[in-house]
Amino acid sequence: MTLLDIRQLKKTYTARIGAQSYTALNNISFTVEPGEFVAIMGPSGAGKSTLLQLIATLEQPTSGQIFLNGDDITLLSEMSRTHFRRKNIGFIYQDFRLLDNLNVRENIYLPIVLNSRPPASMKKYFEQITTQLGIADVLNRYPFELSGGQQQRVAAARALITQPQLILADEPTGSLDSHTAKKFLQLLTMIHEQMHSTILLVTHSVLAASYCDRVLFINDGMIYTEIYRGNSPQNQFFNSVTRVISALENSIEQTREL
Ligand SMILES: Nc1ncnc2c1ncn2[C@@H]1O[C@H](COP(=O)(O)OP(=O)(O)OP(=O)(O)O)[C@@H](O)[C@H]1O
Numbered sequence: 001m002t003l004l005d006i007r008q009l010k011k012t013y014t015a016r017i018g019a020q021s022y023t024a025l026n027n028i029s030f031t032v033e034p035g036e037f038v039a040i041m042g043p044s045g046a047g048k049s050t051l052l053q054l055i056a057t058l059e060q061p062t063s064g065q066i067f068l069n070g071d072d073i074t075l076l077s078e079m080s081r082t083h084f085r086r087k088n089i090g091f092i093y094q095d096f097r098l099l100d101n102l103n104v105r106e107n108i109y110l111p112i113v114l115n116s117r118p119p120a121s122m123k124k125y126f127e128q129i130t131t132q133l134g135i136a137d138v139l140n141r142y143p144f145e146l147s148g149g150q151q152q153r154v155a156a157a158r159a160l161i162t163q164p165q166l167i168l169a170d171e172p173t174g175s176l177d178s179h180t181a182k183k184f185l186q187l188l189t190m191i192h193e194q195m196h197s198t199i200l201l202v203t204h205s206v207l208a209a210s211y212c213d214r215v216l217f218i219n220d221g222m223i224y225t226e227i228y229r230g231n232s233p234q235n236q237f238f239n240s241v242t243r244v245i246s247a248l249e250n251s252i253e254q255t256r257e258l
Contacts, residue, residue: 005030010065024050026221037192039198039209042218048202052168067237090159094171096151098143105139108157149180168197210238
């Protein structure tokens, strides 16, 4: 069964008095199968983060539907949305968003506590993911005592601890240096392969996109095109992604010249 089914999704931000309203997403439709690792790319302002926010139910669409496992999540009430998010979505942000007054262990267990479940119920899984993510030896430290790469791995563990149906990552390597970014992408790939997680990754990085099974390109709130990796090696897929980005940039240039 298809995990995520996005149908004719539109988001218009309503303007404050005197300003114009802005359509960030314009009738987007696509599906994601369970276990897929999908990158979402496109120029700044294309609507990528808006798309993740809508899927996470952090924003409500102007029109259209989002089905997760066959249920239309745009129909959820505000209270049900919070519950839905905690149960089904793991979100990884560019700026980590760890809580400074909680240590690493407490940060990772936080979604479990918010779900009113005893942390002990996830002890085994906690040990597995913190070991796999290489943060088992920093569990008693506070976020400010960690490097950027370590903080991002803690954020990944926090997103994974509830075993969500869907992991949404918005520019997770954006604040990491290239070496740490590469290591983090290898970790995401491992999570994807070993835990069969479904991941949607918004990124400006061709390297990050080249780790994925598919890249969905968005421009002006619409789908420009999508490409599948298939069996091609990563460097070949990297070149394919680069070619689509050049074509997209050219078409934007031509539109500007008209
Ligand atoms: N809360 C908001 N109110 C009004 N306009 C918004 C709001 N959030 C986003 N927008 C506008 O919607 C458009 C899409 O924004 P979005 O953040 O989704 O783009 P993006 O593709 O993620 O960009 P970037 O790559 O720069 O992060 C932009 O023009 C942005 O200014």
